[in-house]
Amino acid sequence: MMDFIKSLRHPLHCEHCEGISEVEIPRHHPSYEITQRCNLDCIFCYSRVAKVEPGYYGDLRPKAITISQFGEPLVAGESEVIRIAKTLREIFGNVRLDLQTNGVLLTEKICREFDIVMISLDAGSREGYLRITKRDFFDRVVENIRMSSGITYTVVRTVFLPGVNDAELKGIAEIAGCAEELFLQPVSLYRENRELLERIDVERAESIGEFLKTAEMLSELAEVRIPGCFIFNLKRALKTFTLEEVMLFHRNAFAEKPRIEREWRFRV
Template sequence: MKYTWKELAEKMGIEVKRLENKEAKELKKFVDDLAVPTHCHFCQGLDLRIENPVHHPSYELTPACNHDCIFCYSNVAVKLGKAPKPGYYGWENPKAITISQYGEPLISPRIVEVNRMLRKRFPGARLDLQTNGSLLTEELWQKLDFDLVMISLDAATREMHLKITNADTFEKVVEALRIVGMDKSARSVVRTVFMPGINDEEIPKIAELASSFGIDEMMLQPLTIHQLNEERFRKAGLDFERAESIRELLKTAMEAKKYIDVRISGCLLVQLKKMDALTLYNVYKVSRDVAPLVKRKKLDEVDIL
């Protein structure tokens, strides 16, 4: 005999039913109230009418990085030979450009040069810097000109940071958050990847730490699991089932929002806003089945150097 979810809930008892419905409704309200991350503004992934959305442009400086994060898609791309070569990936008259989606841009000695060139070539575009922050100093910051700065931090302690990044740079990243957060010449974002079993208990602490420096926003991102980093996740203690649960991602976001303006990936958020409360409560496979594959493309005819 087949049962509806309501019949099954009744068999489990009224209290269980009420508790589950209440939590589902709370998650739904939380999602409906969430704003799209600032970085995601102008991305085609926000428009559900576009069948094959393309990210807003990026300028890639290098695939190299001084961190070796267990979750990093750049490392996977390098191993697969799919990391983009340095250059501009985009089109004329962009509304936003990111430096960069792969590697650590502050490794490159051309970071200031490229920053100034993009500002001159595309004066109307929002310029975003995506960095792990470990190489950002006061001196370098004074030479840069960005509208949005995203600094990656996935741990609230030096020990956990070392476990995740394989780099003893926690204090330097925290200092970068202070430099950017206190300046206010650019919108500042702490970018954190949700890894339950590894860093989920630290995420509210990261939010509190970032907020203490005046960071404007936390961009909490779901984890993308690839076969090339799956074993590293197992050794680190990742809870694979919870890592793919929308419910677990949102519950952690709700805790972090007590301290800072938390937002989740825009192309995922627009999908979640379409769901009813119980679907939202039970959906899994966050990045593979819910969020669309948002591609990038390089237009070689756009010569900006």
């Protein structure tokens, strides 16, 4: 396990985020929110319990911008997403643009506008995908992961949901083999999301050891990355505690209702 931890690299998406540095109160890099609408109904989605105004959030000298952190941006349409991406480049110049999407409506034209395309996939089978998203788009998303991987830097973004998608993870990793990264993230739990709380194994969701063992196992099948802030705090803990002690640690998976801390600036 220690060799795996030493080899861990943070996702490219985490570059320029203060969470991988010694900043006392780190901020994520800026985002542009297009819509909170979505064509899926995922059981863990935090957009269900938050409201966000469309527009640009963050400082005015960004190195990277994410489209977007709430909702599915591509439901706004290909031309609108491309227009916003091009406008942001006109405003900010040589800025890295990251797209966060469920991949259902992804096109080649959209992929060519972004430096990183992050595609959410939390199941490795059609049946598992239906259970988690309540929609039948699994085959289309898998095909779009392959398509995107041939065009731009592509990340398969997976939320670790113990008790819900354990049996799906190896399948996801096999699909992600064509992508640059499999970005495995621990789940955040919200008390308003009763459907997920009824199904998830909270004990395992909060276990640092469980998360690390899962990441190590999947690394045999794909280029696994975990959040940069997680790696930063993990390595800091290992300066004080033994690996055996850290593997017994638990995090508090319950979070406050999500909101954007960065300042809203404008809408294009």
